[in-house]
Structure formats: structure tokens, C-alpha cells
Amino acid sequence: MSDISATEYLSRQQELEDEARKLMPWDPRSCTYEKGALRQQVFACRTHGNIGICYSCSIQCHTSCDIVELFTKRNFTCDCGTERDKPKSENQQTNEFRCQLRKNREPDVASLQNVYGHNFHGLFCSCNEEYDPDSSAVMLQCVLGAECNEDWYHDYCIVGKGKEKQGAKRKADEETLADGMPPLDSFDAFICWKCVSKYDYYFQKLMSHSLAEEVIAHRIQRGSLEEKDLSRSDKKRPIDDVTDGSIDYSLTLKHGYSKQLAKIKETLDKKTDKLYKFLDDLVPFLVNDDPVYEEPEDTATGADDMVSLLLQSSVQREQAVAGISAFNSLKTRLSEYLRPFAESGRVVSGEDINNFFEGNEKK
Ligand SMILES: [Zn+2]
Numbered sequence: 088m089s090d091i092s093a094t095e096y097l098s099r100q101q102e103l104e105d106e107a108r109k110l111m112p113w114d115p116r117s118c119t120y121e122k123g124a125l126r127q128q129v130f131a132c133r134t135h136g137n138i139g140i141c142y143s144c145s146i147q148c149h150t151s152c153d154i155v156e157l158f159t160k161r162n163f164t165c166d167c168g169t170e171r172d173k174p175k176s177e178n179q180q181t182n183e184f185r186c187q188l189r190k191n192r193e194p195d196v197a198s199l200q201n202v203y204g205h206n207f208h209g210l211f212c213s214c215n216e217e218y219d220p221d222s223s224a225v226m227l228q229c230v231l232g233a234e235c236n237e238d239w240y241h242d243y244c245i246v247g248k249g250k251e252k253q254g255a256k257r258k259a260d261e262e263t264l265a266d267g268m269p270p271l272d273s274f275d276a277f278i279c280w281k282c283v284s285k286y287d288y289y290f291q292k293l294m295s296h297s298l299a300e301e302v303i304a305h306r307i308q309r310g311s312l313e314e315k316d317l318s319r320s321d322k323k324r325p326i327d328d329v330t331d332g333s334i335d336y337s338l339t340l341k342h343g344y345s346k347q348l349a350k351i352k353e354t355l356d357k358k359t360d361k362l363y364k365f366l367d368d369l370v371p372f373l374v375n376d377d378p379v380y381e382e383p384e385d386t387a388t389g390a391d392d393m394v395s396l397l398l399q400s401s402v403q404r405e406q407a408v409a410g411i412s413a414f415n416s417l418k419t420r421l422s423e424y425l426r427p428f429a430e431s432g433r434v435v436s437g438e439d440i441n442n443f444f445e446g447n448e449k450k
């Protein structure tokens with residue numbers, strides 16, 4: 088650093104930023120606000136009044152904020168630089184950009200569709216706790232979300248057990264799921280007991296349909312070990328044993344459930360059947376393809392390709408392992424790691440990136 092000028096340093100810093108940006112799995116150059124309500128990656132900013140922001144804004148506009156990664160939410164519009172995005176301090180210059188990407192100087196109109204649940208305060212599950220990166224508990228997101236706003240649940244809360252009961256055992260064998268949880272590869276999607284309860288009437292109808300067992304993988308009772316594995320039950324018998332009072336159970340859906348739900352829909356009377364209306368109006372996203380919006384990927388070539396692939400797979404691995412992971416802390420550590428390269432003007436190679444992640448895994 089001693090023999091390069093400040094201007095030179097800054098321009099290298101810019102190069103480094105460009106480089107780091109290139110390494111990010113998605114291109115963080117545009118805010119999704121103008122695209123309106125999307126199913127997209129959402130990040131909560133606890134520094135700016137717990138607003139939800141898009142992936143790009145989390146990287147470009149809220150760099151030094153306290154960010155919580157929420158993964159995906161449906162019908163969400165970025166709130167960076169809207170009326171909900173309160174300036175950090177009173178003496179913020181009024182002519183500053185509200186969103187660094189949209190470059191608006193006046194706050195934009197905030198979407199009325201955004202639903203703000205406790206996730207935006209960094210709290211998850213029915214136990215209302217912060218995400219614990221040191222816990223090996225598995226967390227599942229509710230695919231329906233009508234009641235819970237697509238909340239995340241601990242496996243032990245899904246089966247209605249306390250965290251303490253599961254904790255000690257968990258340490259010995261990290262792969263162990265809470266008692267009563269079906270193996271994760273035996274289903275594709277999870278619907279929490281709150282959402283099942285909200286639509287109890289329709290779920291009863293669905294479960295008594297002759298094709299129900301093609302869709303429903305498990306019924307997970309809360310508070311008892313009794314977990315009814317529908318796939319193993321009598322094939323011919325409709326699933327009618329749910330009228331025994333309690334609706335305190337979650338459901339899991341089989342792989343390919345959308346196709347099967349579409350088949351079920353076809354058997355129903357469009358005009359009179361309430362289950363048809365449910366599938367058509369209330370949960371169309373379960374029946375139809377509902378992709379998560381992603382920013383276009385950078386078109387890197389050659390060595391860059393390898394580097395970005397490495398980064399991408401590491402980020403995905405970290406997300407898969409940690410669940411709701413601290414993507415930003417990874418990004419910060421990577422910038423710190425890359426800083427000496429910028430300072431000395433050295434070229435970053437795939438090997439360097441590899442070394443970063445190897446060192447990172449040991450942390
Ligand atoms: Zn945004």
C-alpha cells in the first residue's frame with residue numbers, strides 16, 4: 088500500500104468491487120421495485136425499520152445494515168427507498184438518493200400487498216426466536232403461507248417438542264431429525280398447522296378425494312409421536328380419519344404435487360365445487376408453476392466462470408447447511424479476503440477463491 092497513491096488505491100478498490108460483483112451468483116445491479124409484487128429473495132433490514140428489500144438492494148443500498156436473509160416470499164415488492172424506508176438519521180440530506188439503484192430522491196409509493204410478519208424482525212417459527220446459526224435443527228418453510236406469511240419452522244416445533252428435549256441428542260448426531268419428523272427426502276413441500284387449520288374445510292375435502300394419497304405425503308401431528316404415513320396406509324381407503332377433533336397437524340406434499348393437484352382439479356365441478364375454488368383462487372401457486380424471480384446471471388467466461396461457479400456452489404452449500412444463512416457476512420469476509428489483492432494489484436485466481444472457502448469452512 089505504501090507505494091501506491093490514494094487515487095490508484097481507489098481505482099483498484101473500484102476494480103475489486105467490480106470483481107467482487109462479478110463473483111456474486113446473481114447480478115445485483117437492478118432493484119426489483121419496478122417489477123412490482125414478485126416471488127423473490129427477500130432480506131429484512133433491521134437498521135431501516137425492519138423493511139423487506141430485494142437481493143440487489145441488500146448488497147448495494149444496505150451494505151452496512153443489520154440484514155436478515157428471509158429466502159423467498161410471494162407477492163413482495165422491494166421497500167428500499169419507499170415511504171417505509173425511514174432514513175437512518177434525522178440529519179440525512181434530503182437530496183440524497185433513497186435507493187442507490189433506482190436513484191430516486193423522493194420516497195416511492197410502498198406496496199400495500201407486502202405482508203410484514205415477525206420474520207422481518209429477524210424472528211422465526213411458532214417459538215418466535217432468532218435464527219441460530221450454531222443450531223443443527225432443520226428448519227422448513229411453509230409453502231402455503233396464508234396464515235403464517237411463509238414462516239420457517241424448527242423440526243422440533245413442527246412435532247410440538249421443546250428445543251431442550253431435542254438439543255442434547257442433536258449434538259451427538261447432527262443428521263437426526265426430531266422424533267416424529269418424516270425423512271426430508273420423503274416429501275417436497277411443507278404446510279404448517281396454522282395454514283392447515285385456516286383452510287381446514289378445504290384440506291378435509293382434499294384428503295377425502297380419491298387421489299389424495301398422490302399429493303399428501305405425511306400428516307404430522309403436533310404433540311404426539313403419532314405421524315400418519317399416508318403412503319403406507321391402505322391404498323384404497325380415502326383419508327377420512329381427520330374428523331377426530333384436533334386439527335393441530337401439519338401436512339407434507341409429495342414430489343410432483345402440482346401435477347397431481349391439477350389432476351384433482353380436473354375431476355371437480357368448476358361451478359359448484361368449493362375445493363375447485365380453493366385450488367383455483369386461494370392457492371393457485373400450489374397448482375401452477377411458481378418460479379422464484381432471479382436477477383439475470385452475469386455472463387462470465389473462462390476463468391471467471393470457474394470462480395463464479397465456485398462461489399455460487401459455496402453460497403448455495405452454505406445456505407443449504409445453515410438454512411437462513413448470513414449471506415452478507417460471507418460477502419464481508421470475502422471482501423476482506425480480497426482487499427490485499429486490490430492493495431497489491433494481484434490478480435484473483437480460482438485457487439485463491441478456493442483457499443478462501445477452505446479457510447472459511449474451518450471457521
Ligand atoms: Zn430493491
Ligand SMILES: [Zn+2]
Nearest residue numbers: 132135149152
Ligand atoms: Zn438498511
Ligand SMILES: [Zn+2]
Nearest residue numbers: 144148167186
Ligand atoms: Zn435500493
Ligand SMILES: [Zn+2]
Nearest residue numbers: 212214241244
Ligand atoms: Zn421453533
Ligand SMILES: [Zn+2]
Nearest residue numbers: 229235279282
Ligand atoms: Zn403456514
